[in-house]
Amino acid sequence: MNKEKLIVAIDGPAGAGKSSAAKLLSARIGADYIDTGAMYRAVALKLIRTGTDYRDAEALDAMLESTLIDFEAGRTILDGEDVSGLIRTPEISALASPSSAVPAIRYKLTALQQAMGEEKSVVMDGRDIGTVVFPNADVKFFLTASADERARRRMLELQGKGESADFDEVKAEIEKRDRQDSQREFRPLKKADDAIEIDSTRMNIEQVVSLMSDIIDAKRMDLHGHKGD
């Protein structure tokens, strides 16, 4: 395994399999996995808990100033508390999408994410990693799948947790988030010009991770070739 520091960016719409792929890929290449969606979700949870309206700039600034978000052993830590389970609810998904459009929130989380990638190799997934957070990432992926397939996967996930859901409702929720995330004015979800697009509609997670890791290996060889070592 190569020792050089590597930044891998994975962007794409909700439910495309970014976090599952990023988790497996990071273990395979010996990098840390950073789930930036979890950070926007943690902010949404804090907005609810503190009764802060994200449209109230002053109140939002005050809240953000006293907000600490970190990861420990794959858990999401908000102000010292493990909130990993609490941020995976439909209520948080519904609030994280519009609140993540607010520049003050994006500035704060972007700075944190950049600091996390400073010291070590990371695989970071989100919506703006290849475009804004790490525009010079070593490898950028844009992972997509059809809305039907993404809804089908979300249904399986919910069923796995013993929850029932209506396919059309799940699909409508995914499409609504797609619209909000890609049509917001500030730093929308967008494929970076130099990102490699992978449509996972007809692929399983193993195939996606193998493809990503082959591309990274090829890129590393290429880099070394150019460096002459």
Ligand code: DC
């Ligand atoms: O990936 P996710 O579903 O956990 O993300 C939750 C919300 O956070 C998503 O609707 C958009 C927002 N988000 C973002 O704007 N930028 C990121 N880098 C990650 C997530």
